[in-house]
Amino acid sequence: MIEMQPLTNYIPILLIAVGYGFIFGLIPVAGVKLGLIALYPWADLFLNDPYSMVIMIAGVFVSASIGDMFASVCMNIPGGGGSTATMLDGFPMSKRGEATRALSAGLFGAVSQSVLWGGICILALPFYAKFVMHFGIPEMFLLVCLAMVAICFTGNNYPIRGMLACGLGVLMGMTGENPMDFQDYRFTFGWEYLKQGYQIVPVMAGILAVPEILEHIRTKVTIPPSVHNNWQQIKMGFKDWWRYKWDSVQGGLIGTVIGAIPGLGGSISEWLAYAGVSARPRDDDEYPFGQGNVRGVIGVEGANLAQKAAVFVPTILFGIPGAAGQVVVMSLLAYVGMDLGSTAVLNDPDFFTALSWGWFCATFITFFIAIFFFRWATLLLRVPFAFWGPALILLVTWASMQHTGTLDDLWVLLIFVFLGLCMKHGKFNRIAFVIGFILSAKVEELGSIYFQLYGFTDLFARPISFALVVMIVGAVVYGVWFNKTKIQYT
Amino acid sequence: MNKLKSILAICTLTFSLFATTSIATAADFTITVPHKPTNIWTETLTREWKTIIKKSFALKYHPGARHIPGVNMWHNELQGKDDSLLFTHGGNAMSHLLEPVDYDLRKYAPIGAQNLAIIVMKRTDVDYDAIADGKSKLITSYNPGVEPDLMALTLLFCGDNKSFDEYLKCYKDRFVLVRAMKGSERTLAFARGELNMLRGNPTNYAKNWINLENVELWFSHGVFDMDTGKIKEDPNGYTTFNDVYKEKHGALPSGRFYNAYALIKNYRDLLQKVIWTGKGNPNIDELTTTLSTTLVKGTETRTNIEARMGKYDWLVGDEVIVAFTKLQEQTDKQTLKDVIWWYENAYGFKTKFKADMVAK
Numbered sequence: 001m002i003e004m005q006p007l008t009n010y011i012p013i014l015l016i017a018v019g020y021g022f023i024f025g026l027i028p029v030a031g032v033k034l035g036l037i038a039l040y041p042w043a044d045l046f047l048n049d050p051y052s053m054v055i056m057i058a059g060v061f062v063s064a065s066i067g068d069m070f071a072s073v074c075m076n077i078p079g080g081g082g083s084t085a086t087m088l089d090g091f092p093m094s095k096r097g098e099a100t101r102a103l104s105a106g107l108f109g110a111v112s113q114s115v116l117w118g119g120i121c122i123l124a125l126p127f128y129a130k131f132v133m134h135f136g137i138p139e140m141f142l143l144v145c146l147a148m149v150a151i152c153f154t155g156n157n158y159p160i161r162g163m164l165a166c167g168l169g170v171l172m173g174m175t176g177e178n179p180m181d182f183q184d185y186r187f188t189f190g191w192e193y194l195k196q197g198y199q200i201v202p203v204m205a206g207i208l209a210v211p212e213i214l215e216h217i218r219t220k221v222t223i224p225p226s227v228h229n230n231w232q233q234i235k236m237g238f239k240d241w242w243r244y245k246w247d248s249v250q251g252g253l254i255g256t257v258i259g260a261i262p263g264l265g266g267s268i269s270e271w272l273a274y275a276g277v278s279a280r281p282r283d284d285d286e287y288p289f290g291q292g293n294v295r296g297v298i299g300v301e302g303a304n305l306a307q308k309a310a311v312f313v314p315t316i317l318f319g320i321p322g323a324a325g326q327v328v329v330m331s332l333l334a335y336v337g338m339d340l341g342s343t344a345v346l347n348d349p350d351f352f353t354a355l356s357w358g359w360f361c362a363t364f365i366t367f368f369i370a371i372f373f374f375r376w377a378t379l380l381l382r383v384p385f386a387f388w389g390p391a392l393i394l395l396v397t398w399a400s401m402q403h404t405g406t407l408d409d410l411w412v413l414l415i416f417v418f419l420g421l422c423m424k425h426g427k428f429n430r431i432a433f434v435i436g437f438i439l440s441a442k443v444e445e446l447g448s449i450y451f452q453l454y455g456f457t458d459l460f461a462r463p464i465s466f467a468l469v470v471m472i473v474g475a476v477v478y479g480v481w482f483n484k485t486k487i488q489y490t
Numbered sequence: 491m492n493k494l495k496s497i498l499a500i501c502t503l504t505f506s507l508f509a510t511t512s513i514a515t516a517a518d519f520t521i522t523v524p525h526k527p528t529n530i531w532t533e534t535l536t537r538e539w540k541t542i543i544k545k546s547f548a549l550k551y552h553p554g555a556r557h558i559p560g561v562n563m564w565h566n567e568l569q570g571k572d573d574s575l576l577f578t579h580g581g582n583a584m585s586h587l588l589e590p591v592d593y594d595l596r597k598y599a600p601i602g603a604q605n606l607a608i609i610v611m612k613r614t615d616v617d618y619d620a621i622a623d624g625k626s627k628l629i630t631s632y633n634p635g636v637e638p639d640l641m642a643l644t645l646l647f648c649g650d651n652k653s654f655d656e657y658l659k660c661y662k663d664r665f666v667l668v669r670a671m672k673g674s675e676r677t678l679a680f681a682r683g684e685l686n687m688l689r690g691n692p693t694n695y696a697k698n699w700i701n702l703e704n705v706e707l708w709f710s711h712g713v714f715d716m717d718t719g720k721i722k723e724d725p726n727g728y729t730t731f732n733d734v735y736k737e738k739h740g741a742l743p744s745g746r747f748y749n750a751y752a753l754i755k756n757y758r759d760l761l762q763k764v765i766w767t768g769k770g771n772p773n774i775d776e777l778t779t780t781l782s783t784t785l786v787k788g789t790e791t792r793t794n795i796e797a798r799m800g801k802y803d804w805l806v807g808d809e810v811i812v813a814f815t816k817l818q819e820q821t822d823k824q825t826l827k828d829v830i831w832w833y834e835n836a837y838g839f840k841t842k843f844k845a846d847m848v849a850k
Contacts, residue, residue: 137684179669183840192559196553196554318677319694320678330530331529331533334533339698342696342698342701404552449669
């Protein structure tokens with residue numbers, strides 16, 4: 001049995017983790033999962049002290065998640081999946097010279113909710129098993145439906161094209177193995193590679209990232225200088241967050257609930273958080289949602305780290321990965337001899353100490369690194385894209401080729417770049433496409449499982465599912481008749 | 491200008507990081523893993539093995555539906571390379587026997603295998619006697635690899651020495667198969683009571699499932715007996731299917747249906763975790779010798795492996811060939827046709843009868 005060293009001995013590894021994770025967060029479409037996968041070659045270094053791996057993982061999770069925000073706000077390119085919705089209001093703020101204000105508001109939102117909901121998750125561990133038992137197949141199916149409805153009915157200037165894009169995303173998400181019999185394949189056109197379906201990284205890169213990079217290079221986009229300096233904008237961001245702190249808490253709550261339910265995936269939480277905040281426009285909003293409303297950034301970033309903290313709960317307690325990144329976490333920890341969900345880990349107080357210490361210290365350190373980095377991030381906005389656009393495309397290509405490392409990955413990226421450019425030109429909502437793509441497997445699987453195990457009336461016989469049905473109907477009614485929010489994003 | 495230099499420096503640093511990663515990833519041996527990018531069994535084995543062989547291993551995930559394309563790719567492109575190894579699991583072994591695949595496990599040199607079992611769990615709040623009597627149904631998930639477990643339960647509920655048509659009717663009257671469920675969803679649905687049977691490898695049981703409330707071990711299928719070619723008790727002392735069957739029916743299971751079950755179960759479990767390389771690879775001796783050393787009982791490496799994977803026997807090099815040969819010798823035409831008939835009629839599984847799989 002290896003004993004944990006004094007916590008101060010882990011400060012160097014924590015600093016490395018935060019720096020390393022932050023770089024992966026900054027790289028568009030890379031993010032937490034790729035950062036963790038890239039740890040494998042060094043996993044041997046942690047064999048003598050598995051607690052250092054726990055701290056490394058916590059550090060990478062926090063810093064990469066915060067780093068995600070920079071690409072979304074400054075480049076209109078999603079980070080590693082954690083800050084896609086941040087683009088909607090973050091980039092319009094950058095375009096009017098308020099990138100630091102957006103980043104600051106988002107950072108305060110993310111960090112505050114990381115501490116608040118991270119702490120609540122730790123305190124709530126003993127009650128978790130009872131909580132999760134209330135979320136059966138009907139509730140999970142309805143939660144996914146609610147996310148789809150919330151996204152579709154968040155106002156858009158091109159609703160029909162948005163729904164078509166979402167439908168196309170769902171169809172492309174169904175490519176590959178038929179989950180009903182595991183032997184039939186759909187939409188593969190004879191391409192063996194597609195039997196596994198499209199991977200999310202090239203889809204995000206091709207649909208969202210590369211078209212934006214090319215657009216920035218082509219139009220030589222220039223960001224006007226702000227009338228406020230860096231420090232003033234940081235203070236404005238803090239005041240924004242404090243003023244709209246309940247939007248932040250609401251985002252954190254949504255992120256925590258979604259993260260704690262295994263298998264739903266993190267992307268739902270940020271969109272539900274965005275839908276939740278954009279459904280309540282206020283008279284004192286400076287700008288409409290989608291045109292640089294700081295509340296959109298605060299709400300989404302509130303969900304970001306809270307969700308990441310919550311997904312650890314089912315992974316630790318049951319060995320059931322709460323999201324895709326958690327599979328890598330389980331594997332890395334298993335490599336150093338810690339089996340999540342096992343009695344050995346559950347009865348090891350040092351494990352929980354290392355994880356919570358790593359999480360909270362990483363949050364604290366990343367906060368200051370991010371504050372320091374604001375200046376540099378916004379300076380990037382001043383540098384012509386022609387300088388670093390090609391490097392960015394190289395990085396995005398590298399990230400896309402981490403799946404198999406073959407030319408097939410590259411072809412898939414090119415397909416989605418082409419599709420992304422067409423959709424951008426045709427003003428189809430590319431976000432709706434990506435969300436349809438991400439959720440298609442869940443909708444199909446949970447829907448089919450639901451109808452195999454339950455009947456229609458069960459929706460109303462279970463209290464939580466009944467409440468979710470009411471929320472879905474309410475979202476549709478509100479979206480069709482009352483929602484005045486019109487997002488410009490295409 | 492200074493700011494631009496700083497930005498370029500950051501970019502250079504980032505590229506250096508990736509270049510270092512690429513160099514660090516280069517290894518003496520690459521193991522193609524068709525299952526998933528994170529394979530705990532292979533990671534644990536190679537972690538201990540490389541302390542003996544003093545060479546590095548890299549796992550290369552090659553994805554594909556039902557984990558067949560990765561093995562096909564290795565067969566078609568990599569088996570001739572001296573630094574290339576292959577990991578296969580029980581699903582690959584079943585596909586080798588029953589499906590039209592490119593690969594052929596008989597054509598490679600096995601380096602090592604673990605003679606494993608599959609564990610089946612049940613809930614304490616479900617009346618399984620009522621299911622056996624046809625008064626209610628067993629709800630479980632259908633996923634690749636579950637077929638032998640369903641055959642075992644069909645035997646348990648329906649008794650032995652019936653015709654295959656009778657078994658099929660009995661099976662259809664007693665099972666609800668839920669399709670499209672993934673691993674973690676299955677475990678949770680079982681924990682919540684939405685499913686009333688769960689199956690998986692012994693590591694899952696020993697590490698995770700043992701903590702779940704209202705569930706208990708139903709049986710282990712037992713392991714392949716190297717001497718007799720039959721199924722023997724689980725070395726971890728778990729109750730086996732034969733024990734459960736005997737308790738309910740008063741005698742051990744037998745008959746054509748049981749033979750079909752035993753054949754496919756043994757293919758799945760004996761070849762549940764195997765490392766292969768191409769025949770004629772000059773590194774075979776080094777690989778098998780060092781793996782044998784790694785697996786010597788009582789050594790630190792063996793203890794570490796057993797702590798993660800349970801006390802199951804290991805077969806190295808020629809031992810795998812002997813066991814695999816014994817298994818192939820049991821593959822008679824009638825039994826193989828029975829397996830295929832059952833897979834097609836009970837599960838709707840598309841199969842192919844391969845005459846060359848039948849023992850001469």
